[in-house]
Amino acid sequence: MLPEEILTNDHEQLARFAKALGHPVRVYIMELLSTQTCCFSGDLADDLPIARSTLSQHLKELKAAGLIQGTIEAPKIRYCINRENWKKATLLFGQLFKANPLVNEECK
C-alpha cells in the first residue's frame, strides 16, 4: 500500500503544464501548433513583438515541459506539438475542469 500523498504526481504534472502555459506568448504558440500546423521559430518571430532570443527561451520552456518538439530542417528548425504529452495535458486539464457537482449551488 502506497503512502497517502497529498500532492500527487498528477498535481505536479498538471502544474508543470499549467506553468508552461502561464505566459501569453506560450499560449499563442501552443494555440497555433494545436490548430494549424507545425511552424518555424522565424515565422513566430516575425509576428511576435519580442526578440528572437526571447522567443527561443519560450520555445525552450515549452520543450522542457514536453509540450513541443523540434526537428532540424536546416537551416531552420521545425517545431511541432508533442502529441503524447498534449494528450496527457488534455486529460489532466479535462479532469480538473469537468467535475463540478456544485454547479447550481451557492457556496454554503
Next chain:
Amino acid sequence: MLPEEILTNDHEQLARFAKALGHPVRVYIMELLSTQTCCFSGDLADDLPIARSTLSQHLKELKAAGLIQGTIEAPKIRYCINRENWKKATLLFGQLFKANPLVNEECK
C-alpha cells in the same frame, strides 16, 4: 475595425489562469474546491506540507487570478471557487485543447 492584435485578451486571460495553476499546491486547492466543497484555510494547512503563511500567499494568488473567493466566517475564512471565472477558464482551456485537426497525422 480593430487592429489585428497577435496577443489577444484571451491569450492574456488564459495565461493568467494557467499561471495561477502553475504550482502543485494551487492545483490541489482548485481540485478540492471544484470537486468537493468550500473549505477553510486551516483545513488545507493541516494537510499541506507548507507554512500557513505560504498557503496564505497561494490563496492570495488564486484570488488575484479570480479563481477563488473568500467569505468571512469568523474567526475563519471560507474559501470557495469563483464559478463565473472557473467557467471562463473551463471555456478557454477547452478551446485550446479541443481543436486538434492533425491528431492522426505525423508532423510533416
Next chain:
DNA sequence: TTCTTATTTCGCAAAAATACGAAATATATT
C-alpha cells in the same frame, strides 16, 4: 572555403515567485 540564413546560447539586469517565521489583525469567547 567563404558567405548567408536561422536559431540558439551567453551574459547580464530587472522583476516576480517561493518560502519561512514573527508580528499584526480580526473576531469570537471568557
Next chain:
DNA sequence: AATATATTTCGTATTTTTGCGAAATAAGAA
C-alpha cells in the same frame, strides 16, 4: 477587558522568470 483562535501581512532570503543584445552555432549556398 483579556484571552484564544484563525488567518493574513511583513520582512527577508533565495530562486526563477523574463527580456535584451551580442556572440556562437549549424548547415546550406555561392
